[in-house]
Amino acid sequence: MTLDAATIEIPATPGRAWCEDMDRADALAPMRDQFDLPDGMIYLDGNSLGAMPKAASARAQTVVTHEWGTDLIKSWNSAGWFDLPVRLGDKLAPLIGADAGEAIVCDSTSQNLFKVLSAAVAMRPDRSVLILEGSNFPTNNYIAEGVAAATSGRVSVRLCEKDEIADAIDENTVAVAITHVHYKSGHVHDMAAITARAHAAGALAIWDLCHSAGAMPVDLNRCNADFAVGCTYKYLNGGPGSPAFLFAAKRHQGQALQPVTGWWGHAAPFAFEPGYRPQPGLRQFLIGTQPILSMALVETGLDIHLQADMAAIRTKSMALTDLFIHLVEQRCAGHGFTLASPREAAERGSQVSFAHAEGYPIMRALIAAGVIGDFRAPDTVRFGFTPLYVGYADVWDAVDRLVTIMDQGVWKRPEHQERDAVT
Amino acid sequence: MTLDAATIEIPATPGRAWCEDMDRADALAPMRDQFDLPDGMIYLDGNSLGAMPKAASARAQTVVTHEWGTDLIKSWNSAGWFDLPVRLGDKLAPLIGADAGEAIVCDSTSQNLFKVLSAAVAMRPDRSVLILEGSNFPTNNYIAEGVAAATSGRVSVRLCEKDEIADAIDENTVAVAITHVHYKSGHVHDMAAITARAHAAGALAIWDLCHSAGAMPVDLNRCNADFAVGCTYKYLNGGPGSPAFLFAAKRHQGQALQPVTGWWGHAAPFAFEPGYRPQPGLRQFLIGTQPILSMALVETGLDIHLQADMAAIRTKSMALTDLFIHLVEQRCAGHGFTLASPREAAERGSQVSFAHAEGYPIMRALIAAGVIGDFRAPDTVRFGFTPLYVGYADVWDAVDRLVTIMDQGVWKRPEHQERDAVT
Numbered sequence: 028m029t030l031d032a033a034t035i036e037i038p039a040t041p042g043r044a045w046c047e048d049m050d051r052a053d054a055l056a057p058m059r060d061q062f063d064l065p066d067g068m069i070y071l072d073g074n075s076l077g078a079m080p081k082a083a084s085a086r087a088q089t090v091v092t093h094e095w096g097t098d099l100i101k102s103w104n105s106a107g108w109f110d111l112p113v114r115l116g117d118k119l120a121p122l123i124g125a126d127a128g129e130a131i132v133c134d135s136t137s138q139n140l141f142k143v144l145s146a147a148v149a150m151r152p153d154r155s156v157l158i159l160e161g162s163n164f165p166t167n168n169y170i171a172e173g174v175a176a177a178t179s180g181r182v183s184v185r186l187c188e189k190d191e192i193a194d195a196i197d198e199n200t201v202a203v204a205i206t207h208v209h210y211k212s213g214h215v216h217d218m219a220a221i222t223a224r225a226h227a228a229g230a231l232a233i234w235d236l237c238h239s240a241g242a243m244p245v246d247l248n249r250c251n252a253d254f255a256v257g258c259t260y261k262y263l264n265g266g267p268g269s270p271a272f273l274f275a276a277k278r279h280q281g282q283a284l285q286p287v288t289g290w291w292g293h294a295a296p297f298a299f300e301p302g303y304r305p306q307p308g309l310r311q312f313l314i315g316t317q318p319i320l321s322m323a324l325v326e327t328g329l330d331i332h333l334q335a336d337m338a339a340i341r342t343k344s345m346a347l348t349d350l351f352i353h354l355v356e357q358r359c360a361g362h363g364f365t366l367a368s369p370r371e372a373a374e375r376g377s378q379v380s381f382a383h384a385e386g387y388p389i390m391r392a393l394i395a396a397g398v399i400g401d402f403r404a405p406d407t408v409r410f411g412f413t414p415l416y417v418g419y420a421d422v423w424d425a426v427d428r429l430v431t432i433m434d435q436g437v438w439k440r441p442e443h444q445e446r447d448a449v450t
Numbered sequence: 451m452t453l454d455a456a457t458i459e460i461p462a463t464p465g466r467a468w469c470e471d472m473d474r475a476d477a478l479a480p481m482r483d484q485f486d487l488p489d490g491m492i493y494l495d496g497n498s499l500g501a502m503p504k505a506a507s508a509r510a511q512t513v514v515t516h517e518w519g520t521d522l523i524k525s526w527n528s529a530g531w532f533d534l535p536v537r538l539g540d541k542l543a544p545l546i547g548a549d550a551g552e553a554i555v556c557d558s559t560s561q562n563l564f565k566v567l568s569a570a571v572a573m574r575p576d577r578s579v580l581i582l583e584g585s586n587f588p589t590n591n592y593i594a595e596g597v598a599a600a601t602s603g604r605v606s607v608r609l610c611e612k613d614e615i616a617d618a619i620d621e622n623t624v625a626v627a628i629t630h631v632h633y634k635s636g637h638v639h640d641m642a643a644i645t646a647r648a649h650a651a652g653a654l655a656i657w658d659l660c661h662s663a664g665a666m667p668v669d670l671n672r673c674n675a676d677f678a679v680g681c682t683y684k685y686l687n688g689g690p691g692s693p694a695f696l697f698a699a700k701r702h703q704g705q706a707l708q709p710v711t712g713w714w715g716h717a718a719p720f721a722f723e724p725g726y727r728p729q730p731g732l733r734q735f736l737i738g739t740q741p742i743l744s745m746a747l748v749e750t751g752l753d754i755h756l757q758a759d760m761a762a763i764r765t766k767s768m769a770l771t772d773l774f775i776h777l778v779e780q781r782c783a784g785h786g787f788t789l790a791s792p793r794e795a796a797e798r799g800s801q802v803s804f805a806h807a808e809g810y811p812i813m814r815a816l817i818a819a820g821v822i823g824d825f826r827a828p829d830t831v832r833f834g835f836t837p838l839y840v841g842y843a844d845v846w847d848a849v850d851r852l853v854t855i856m857d858q859g860v861w862k863r864p865e866h867q868e869r870d871a872v873t
Binding site: 136169 | 491499513515525526532558584587591592595596600693709710711721722723726737740743
């Protein structure tokens with residue numbers, strides 16, 4: 028999966044000076060100027076909500092005051108609102124190895140997964156099993172349950188763990204629907220191999236790119252993927268809850284139909300025909316009116332990514348995560364952290380997780396100290412490293428603050444024990 | 451349906467002076483100051499995209515630069531992002547006759563209709579027919595087709611026209627799903643009577659409030675409605691494509707389950723349980739992450755509506771539409787306009803349509819003259835009257851410009867014949 032990405036060796040005892048040298052030599056470092064981040068904050072949660080592009084504020088103003096406030100209803104044409112899902116999908120396409128006309132920005136990841144899983148079930152009417160990863164972010168498995176339930180018993184969901192997936196695929200498999208990079212551990216699945224294995228058995232391969240799009244090279248068409256979904260608010264910096272994306276390989280368009288048959292997916296949405304007639308291309312995956320303001324901001328994130336070299340992003344990402352693991356294990360030794368991500372950079376996405384029995388208060392103490400990561404139940408502290416705005420010295424400083432928290436027992440303070448509603 | 455709304459008599463030959471007097475006496479007139487509308491524009495398309503509240507611009511800036519840019523991931527708690535669908539639903543509730551905890555803001559109208567129709571089909575397992583209005587805005591009927599198709603033949607869709615609906619309801623009816631105010635003609639269905647008829651037959655009543663919420667009194671609970679959906683970007687001024695809403699009567703919550711089983715509808719979304727366990731209340735109708743920026747702006751529209759008296763809105767709405775019909779028929783007599791809306795104000799929503807063979811170029815000419823209405827295929831010019839920002843003199847001036855366009859044949863100019871992609 029490293030795809031032309033070079034490897035940077037981490038010295039045995041990296042100091043802050045080495046980190047500063049690395050930042051000075053980093054060709055991606057200037058990209059940070061395109062993001063607004065609060066002073067002093069080390070943001071290691073771009074894998075949950077990406078930082079704000081500086082251009083987002085002006086773009087929001089344009090959409091609100093000019094496109095909505097002044098041009099009003101005319102903006103459906105003049106500002107291209109109606110075509111935004113397709114236009115943004117075409118901008119996204121090169122970042123995920125898709126061709127123009129194969130990706131579309133719309134709805135949420137859960138909804139898009141519902142569409143492609145439902146389409147897959149209809150495309151393989153003689154088969155009965157959807158294979159997903161049991162430890163995956165649960166919405167995928169919940170959605171698959173719902174899709175299976177709608178078949179009145181024909182289709183069921185089989186949950187496997189990483190090493191069981193290939194063997195589970197057989198002539199009864201409708202599709203494998205796997206998240207490319209695991210949300211918690213960060214392990215990377217071999218997209219080419221699993222897709223090939225699925226196709227050899229006559230099954231479809233569906234990829235969830237939530238934790239890989241924008242963070243590492245993804246090449247859907249080289250891997251011959253059938254469908255993909257993913258979100259734009261993590262590594263793609265689209266804003267809170269910005270609409271997700273959906274990929275459907277050209278060969279399936281017009282063949283694969285999703286069941287939420289709204290007017291935006293109709294062949295002639297403005298003809299107001301009495302019956303539903305599916306649009307023969309990608310737009311059949313649309314349902315209804317899109318949230319234009321949230322969607323428009325997706326573009327400011329994409330525009331930054333299109334300037335960056337994905338191989339350089341991957342090289343830096345592997346180095347940052349290697350450095351972080353190295354420093355935590357070296358400087359927090361004896362404090363009870365166990366690496367919960369693959370040790371080999373090539374097998375990881377752009378994130379690192381550690382298991383710790385007191386992970387929740389430790390993460391709260393870190394956040395209070397300006398190091399923003401997140402906690403995933405029951406015991407995982409998770410850190411995302413976005414090479415566009417995280418540097419080597421940031422990694423040093425983050426670990427330095429963690430060392431203080433652990434050495435001084437800061438995490439034991441009562442204010443760090445409180446649970447938030449959203450964790 | 452007039453619900454305490456008084457009737458204002460229109461004089462036989464109303465002049466602009468009478469309109470100006472009416473504006474001066476209008477208690478709602480000051481509400482216009484809360485909206486930004488371009489100088490000189492007469493906006494009669496608030497039934498398609500509502501005008502921008504002045505507060506929207508600052509609210510967008512707060513969400514983008516403060517909640518996203520500065521507080522980042524913490525805003526899921528600190529800015530209440532996760533609870534927005536419920537909090538905004540509770541704000542909306544009094545406008546549609548719902549109680550707190552019965553309305554939720556999320557997704558699109560088409561998606562929400564898919565959810566409630568699917569839930570209804572599951573709640574009436576021994577019944578086989580969904581009844582909708584054939585001439586309705588087509589997405590409703592398309593969505594119903596999709597829901598029926600998913601039942602493998604058990605359920606079918608029956609399309610009726612207005613006067614056939616009551617008689618069509620019988621012991622095979624799953625639900626009637628009717629748009630309260632017709633998108634094109636503006637005719638108002640009798641919500642109480644149709645709901646009672648449905649219940650007498652053991653069927654469910656589902657109401658689409660796209661063209662009534664915010665424009666006229668709606669009392670879902672007084673009518674004993676089961677479910678409702680509607681959009682927030684028309685009369686509720688939520689912004690382009692702002693998320694829609696869904697109403698589920700308390701008695702059905704936990705009983706009615708929708709099939710797109712994403713993590714936001716799970717009983718414990720952050721417990722990351724392996725299997726789907728439906729949230730026992732309204733939140734089961736949520737699927738995945740919501741577009742926060744688009745959703746946040748819904749509040750600026752709702753805040754204005756909560757200051758206004760709905761009976762006063764209805765009284766003025768009926769007067770504006772009566773005046774418009776009167777002036778068009780009087781001053782454009784002989785120009786080929788045929789009223790395509792009910793003549794009785796009590797039977798109309800807040801809109802007026804006229805059929806005209808040259809409706810498309812006439813509407814283009816009107817738009818070029820600063821009177822924004824819209825065209826609905828094949829031959830309807832449609833005008834929405836939002837009492838919060840449209841006055842009596844606006845109606846006079848709009849018709850005055852129409853008179854010029856018709857008398858001088860302005861609509862015949864070549865530039866008005868061009869078709870836009872979005873009409």
